[in-house]
Amino acid sequence: xxxxxxxxxxxxxxxxxxxxxxxxxxxxxxxxxxxxxxxxxxxxxxxxxxxxxxxxxxxxxxxxxxxxxxxxxxxxxxxxxxxxxxxxxxxxxxxxxxxxxxxxxxxxxxxxxxxxxxxxxxxxxxxxxxxxxxxxxxxxxxxxxxxxxxxxxxxxxxxxxxxxxxxxxxxxxxxxxxxxxxxxxxxxxxxxxxxxxxxxxxxxxxxxxxxxxxxxxxxxxxxxxxxxxxxxxx
Ligand code: ADP
Ligand code: ADP
Numbered sequence: 001x002x003x004x005x006x007x008x009x010x011x012x013x014x015x016x017x018x019x020x021x022x023x024x025x026x027x028x029x030x031x032x033x034x035x036x037x038x039x040x041x042x043x044x045x046x047x048x049x050x051x052x053x054x055x056x057x058x059x060x061x062x063x064x065x066x067x068x069x070x071x072x073x074x075x076x077x078x079x080x081x082x083x084x085x086x087x088x089x090x091x092x093x094x095x096x097x098x099x100x101x102x103x104x105x106x107x108x109x110x111x112x113x114x115x116x117x118x119x120x121x122x123x124x125x126x127x128x129x130x131x132x133x134x135x136x137x138x139x140x141x142x143x144x145x146x147x148x149x150x151x152x153x154x155x156x157x158x159x160x161x162x163x164x165x166x167x168x169x170x171x172x173x174x175x176x177x178x179x180x181x182x183x184x185x186x187x188x189x190x191x192x193x194x195x196x197x198x199x200x201x202x203x204x205x206x207x208x209x210x211x212x213x214x215x216x217x218x219x220x221x222x223x224x225x226x227x228x229x230x231x232x233x234x
Contacts, residue, residue, distance in 0.1 A: 002068075003164050003196055004030035004053055009062035010219075011048050022048040023059070024219035030164070030198060035190045036226075037210035038200040045219040046200040047168055053198070054087050054166045055079045067163060084109060088157030090167035090199075094149040096141040102152045103128070103137040106159050113160065127155040130193075131185055147178025151185060158189070164196035171203050183209045 006028040013020040022045045030036060038046050051057040053064055055071045063070050066086060074082060083089075096105045103124055110120045128134045131151040141149050150170060157165050167186075171179035183206055189195045199206070207213055215223040 001032040002029055003032050003034075003066065004028065004198070005065040005068075006049075006053060007063045007065065009049075009052055009059040009064060011045075011052060011057065012060050015060075021219045023052060025062070026216075026219070026221055028053075028214070028221065030196065032196055033190070033194045034196050034198070034212055035187065035210055036198050036212040036214060037207050038198060038214050038216060039202070039207055040216035040222075042202075044216040046216055048219075049216065050166050050168050050198070050200060054089060055083050084113070085160060086163045088160075088162040088165035090150070090153050090157050090165060090170045092169040092172040094141070094146070094153050094173075096149055096152060096156070098141050101138045101140055102133065102144065105141070105152055106156045109156070110159050123159060127158060130158075130189060131155045145178065146174050147181055150174060150178070150182050154182070154185065154189075158195065164198060167197065167199035169200055169202065171201060171206055176205065179203060179206065 006026055009023060009026050010021065011023040013022055024045075026049060038049065040046055048057070052059050055064070055074070058072060063072050065071070071079065071082060097108070100108065106124055106127060107120050110123065124137070125134070128137060131154060133148060133151055136144065136148060141152070144152065154165070171182055174182060186197055187209060190197055201207060212224070212226045214221055
């Protein structure tokens with residue numbers, strides 16, 4: 001069951017001067033339930049690739065299909081709607097809304113989508129149990145540690161039951177203990193709820209937790225552990 005199918009996608013910056021092939025003819029399939037790390041040196045194109053897959057940016061060439069739908073053909077408005085319904089985003093700087101409580105941050109998109117209050121409450125309760133923060137519903141982001149804020153960001157990403165979650169360097173601003181804790185929670189959600197995660201990282205301890213590791217160098221995929229496991233019949 002293919003969730004993400006990036007077909008020969010490229011993104012070129014500075015086309016008018018000295019072109020930078022941030023993503024250079026990348027082909028990538030992600031199946032439902034995967035837990036995949038995207039690694040590579042700074043500037044190798046990880047953020048650009050995640051932005052293309054997440055419909056935050058359009059490729060100069062190639063197609064991105066999500067559950068079979070070619071999102072490169074959608075208008076800007078259609079893309080916004082598609083992202084809200086289908087993709088969860090987690091950013092390295094958490095990006096919670098400071099004036100809202102943890103619960104309100106998680107509820108926000110559900111409210112926009114007109115989900116009724118009793119259903120929102122039930123979903124919020126379930127998510128805060130899953131991120132092990134049932135006692136922090138009414139805390140504001142500034143009252144939470146970085147690790148706790150990122151767990152709220154994961155809950156927010158999952159609120160509308162997206163097809164998959166994209167996380168760009170989710171542990172970059174966390175200490176080792178908080179990073180390990182975040183990975184525990186992501187791995188648990190992956191295992192128990194079959195949530196598909198694709199995350200970029202520099203952190204070897206995070207890489208070690210991934211089931212599949214894709215390496216990007218100069219905008220190209222130079223290794224993919226899934227290619228190896230396929231040969232062995234996984
Ligand atoms: P990574 O996430 O692996 O650090 P990026 O996707 O941020 O890599 O960047 C890939 C390449 O594209 C780098 O050379 C970067 O400088 C360049 N780049 C990224 N965004 C832009 C942009 N908006 N304008 C011009 N160049 C960019
Ligand atoms: P990261 O390494 O975490 O991907 P960066 O600090 O490289 O983040 O980039 C932060 C932002 O700046 C991104 O939105 C990226 O698109 C943009 N950016 C990166 N490189 C360039 C560049 N050479 N010119 C213009 N914008 C850039």
